[in-house]
Amino acid sequence: MSGTAVLVLADGTVYRGRAFGAPSTPASPGAGEVVFHTGMTGYQEILTDPSYAGQIVCMTYPEIGNVGVNPVDEESRGIFLRGFVVRDHVDFPSSWRARESLDAYLRRHGITGIWDVDTRALVRRLRDKGAQNGLIAHGEAALDELRARAAALPSMEGQNLVDAVTCEEPYEWAEGDSWSAGARPDPTYRVVAYDFGVKRNILRLLHDAGFDVTVVPARTSASEVLAMRPDGVFLSNGPGDPAAVPYAAEAVAELVERVPIFGICLGHQILGLGLGGKTEKLRFGHHGANQPAFCTRSKRVMIASENHGFALTAESLASNPEIEITHLNLNDDTVEGLRHRRLPVLSVQYHPEASPGPHDTAYLFSEFRALIGAQRA
């Protein structure tokens, strides 16, 4: 059903497989930072998560495409990642919700894929050597040239990818999670959500938690936000290096004393930067739905969905005594959450909105609302 394809890493390693998705062209091969995701479900949510902008994602679970794709499981208006790598792909979706096959979906969105690859070998290389750039080329290709091009790709460090994925205009979000039947609490609060590449499920869960949500572009200034008189500000997830979007941390620094804030993923990193912390690039990051997030307050472990290549360093946060580290990833002790000791400000590195992943930490949306409620009482 498909021709040959290669995935070439910046270090020169070549993985052979077969082509699927949109054909690569010499002008636009699927090129980006190659990362792996260890979730066994949720490839459609991953494909449409803007946080993967600029990346090629390899799924560690080998059978991908089984349930096709459907309009409900899209996490954004499109696909921002650059390439998709899987072990096995059978173009035969089976699900009562499927409306399209994965292959057709990738083609429609112009995303290049490669399958029939020894993905485990690739993952082991990325694990041992760290995430690196790579590109996917369909058909017969001059490997040396591809190697050179892969090596020349820019590093993820210092890349501002937020500007490419954020919305152009502010908009209201008024849709909840169709899978949960719970009633919205009353009264509702107004939250302004910075879109650094926001996932729809975050907006849905904010809505369901009792927020009237206004989504604003990433470069919205603090004063513009305050002019909307929000009860709280939300900092979304997003792609790339947080240090490359200094305007966001600057806006947050202005907002932090004036309005309750909740951040997720990139939003968490930006909040940390706004509070004086620093971020570093992780070797291969955390991309999966099975990560142990330990809450230092409750001493309990939540299974969390995570997707980040950068993290706030514990040392940098220690310099601000008003910051409490509230969550740690038990696998490697990276910072996974923080709270301001004095202000109604909190953030987590992981994804309480899941999608894909477990719902263990969804309570944080209500907790944010409770924080605002307490503030206003």
Place this chain on the structure above:
Amino acid sequence: MPKRTDLKKVLLIGSGPIVIGQACEFDYSGTQACKALREEGVEVVLVNSNPATIMTDPDFASRTYIEPLTGQTVERILEIERPDALLPTLGGQTALNVAIDLAERGVLERLGVELIGAKLDAILMAEDRSRFGTAMEEIGLRMARSRYVRKLEEGAAALELVGLPAILRPSFTLGGSGGAIANTEAEFREKLEWGLRQSPRSEVLVEESVLGWKEFELEVMRDGADNVVIICSIENLDPMGIHTGDSITVAPAQTLTDKEYQRLRDASVAIIRKVGVDTGGSNIQFAVNPETGEIVVIEMNPRVSRSSALASKATGFPIAKIAAKLALGYTLDEIPNDITRETPASFEPTIDYVVTKIPRFAFEKFPEADARLGIQMKSVGEAMAIGRTFRESLQKGLRSLEVGSYGFEPVELSAEELREVLPELRPDRLWLIAQALRSGLSLEEVHERTQIDPWFLNQIRAIVDAERAIERGDFDLRAAKRDGFSDQRLASLTGVSEAEIRSRRLAEGIRPVFKRVDTCAAEFEAHTPYLYSTYEDECEAAPTERRKVIILGGGPNRIGQGIEFDYCCVHGVMGLTSDGFETLMVNCNPETVSTDYDTSDRLYFEPLTLEDVLEIVERERPVGVIVQFGGQTPLRLSVALEKAGVPILGTSPDAIDRAEDRERFAELLRTLGLLQPDNGTARSAEQALRLAESIGYPVLVRPSYVLGGRAMQIVYTASDLERYMREAVRVSPEHPVLVDRFLPDAVEVDVDAICDGTLAVIGGIMEHIEEAGVHSGDSACSLPPRSLSVSMCGRIREATRALALELGVRGLMNVQFAVVADELYVLEVNPRASRTVPFVSKAIGRPLAQLAARVMAGKSLTELGFVEEIVPEHISVKEAVFPFVKFPGVDTLLGPEMKSTGEVMGIDHAFGHAYAKAQRAAGMDLPTGGAVLVSVRDADKAEVEPAIRTLAELGFEVFATDRTALMLKESGVAAKTVSKVTAGSPHTVDLIRGGAVQLVIVTTDTSEPRAVRDSMAMRRAALEHGIAYFTTAAAAVVVAEAIRALCLEGLEPVALQDLSTGKPPVPETLRG
């Protein structure tokens, strides 16, 4: 939360004998628990009646009781041992039931024993379906609509509620025993009546049918701090309607989106919290409507289950071990993940391969049984396969089953016939589906008839399509290997030999690589070499330079080859480890201890075929391979392996052949001056008849090279022999049939011995209780022998030693003898581990298989300090356990064909006590009073009479059928006459059903089909009403002896540790 310091001594309950629905998986979980508890310094007291378990090895617990798993026995053990806690969640339903009994009777409270893992209330909430149903509604979930029925009259109202088809589930049974589907009102009534009898509480749940829905299972763990993780999701390829134990299952779930999967995950977390399982694992089953996604909760097991064992093997996450640690108070984040070492157990395993489990059935043993599958479990074993794609995993699974299949071989049925059989839920449905797709049925049509998710069907279609290309010769060999095709299947598709495919493959450099099972999809480095093969680029086997030995396991459990062989394999590992070898295990049975990644140094979870084993051997280059521990499976490979240049450790394949080849064996016996029953080998039906004529009827006939007595029969007449040759076997020059003189009144004797080539030492001599004609695996036996003379025992020893030395046995050997008056016949010699090795090892307190492995690897028996037979002072009795209750309409009569699934052991100071314990452990609690029903064939009357006299003297009321009653009266035993069933009511079966008798002794002339038919109702009635029944005269005699012992003094539990030290078995102080 750190470990609790108040739990110093914990009692662990095992699951007893292997039965359908409860197999080696509980030895695996119990052994892990023992190890985990002892690692924490906890003193473990273990109770399990099954001697063929690793957990009951005296080294695995501080105190080991091989005793019946009944409330009363365990109560007495609690009184003796006074542990701090009882851990009931690792021994299957059996352990849970014992714990419920002890808790409900106030025993635990009286003795101050805490129930850890799951409290009584949690167990009861999960077990009691109406409470569980209410609990589900409270957390926003629902079960199928249902109603409990306790009387036949209540059936109609229940049926009104749920509609047809309706499901009937008797309460408190294991393995879905007695479950049934009713499609019509008449069927409903009939099944309800049967179900009410099945349930120990006479209670049946009548339930809405969700047949055809998708079925999923989630394995959940919770710790004392309320952390909950999902270890594994499992999707049943078979939709609802087939018991999950009989379903082909796949891990992880394949056909759920994340949104749908997370709903099941949320539900599972809510359920384990609601039920309140404090710590440990649970298995939760769901049905999902394939058209709407609607979820129905099917059930929850508040304990480690068969699926947990599968999930552990599928992910590398040791559920039972972790469960044991959690029960001591640890939390998940405090326990390290053994495989990654650097990460904690508080995460959810993620896998980067596909696992397929395929059940194995034994319907060939029960030709009268209904071979269609349903909600009652019928499989006896299972194979698991790991592949990087579903296709590879499935095809590896097919050849792992060892049913002579190496892929989707064609089935000779027309498209029309296939249309008809597809909806029938047949055990061979996978092959039928493939054939249907091959014959041009559309995928939609197959889906309509099987309700199997189209995704799976499409995968099978992809394999069938690939086969077409292969048959045309137009294929890429590497691509075919990547899809899981075996060399053998490729050979038959292309019309060449397997060797040709293999050499082409090697020439093209197409070799498998080995990947690791690591719980984390390679996110972290794996430190445990738990490997599977696949055809990809990178190999992670990383063999060491150590001196290593490969031990080939036994594959899926089946009747005749079960846990006993896994026990031997594990002991082989232990023995070789102590001699400094690196040990490598190859096996594909997920239930076993041998496939625990920390049993051997390296585990290859692979099919046991020549192709797969050779690839491992070539990758690892061991000093040798051991084939004599895993039963027939590895033994069958020995010649081919040797031919391929693989060193076989221990007894040479030539010596094995000398024992198995009829002519060479006869020559061997002549050389040694030993007798064997007249016999011959027939290569055609005519030859068989001529042979039988010259030997004289009755004769024992069977195909050559079989284990477990398959297709073995005693034949009394020429016309019976003709029928046998026509129907039961396919005789040919390559597949001859063996004809032996049958010795009707012989006492059979089993001997296990060990030999290093120069010294042969007897392990144990076992005298069978049942007379010749009953398969040795189905017969009870006693060690030491109970009736053989000293001189006969001496002759048996001498013959055994002579055989071992003459054959040059290195390792284990089993000999079966028959004693007729003063003559000793050799029936067969098996120079390999036998089914009785674990039993003998337990009885004599020496690990025979371990010693044998060390002998095979070069040690002498003298060096090992095992130079003479140990004849224990105590008596050990082994009894077989049968699956008859799962097969309605099947006769329970014993014969030369093995039918038992498991065994139990009774140990005591005297035979009667040991036998009574074994019976109790096998579920036949011998009565000490009441009434006995006797109906024996004429030939048995003289032998049975004294036994009945004994029972009468002990106060039993005696009922007997006409001629038996007459005989008893003549010899002065008062007996009331009862009509046989054929004579009309009131008859024997009415008596049994009415609860008027507590013991049934019925023997039948097996050469008379009519007599067998007429007496069958009696046997089935006794079985179904849970009344102790015995079907041989020999058993009747010992039963009377055992009952007398019971009447004189009760049974007292005894710990193995008190035996092995040489102390008398039952200390005076403990006898009441």
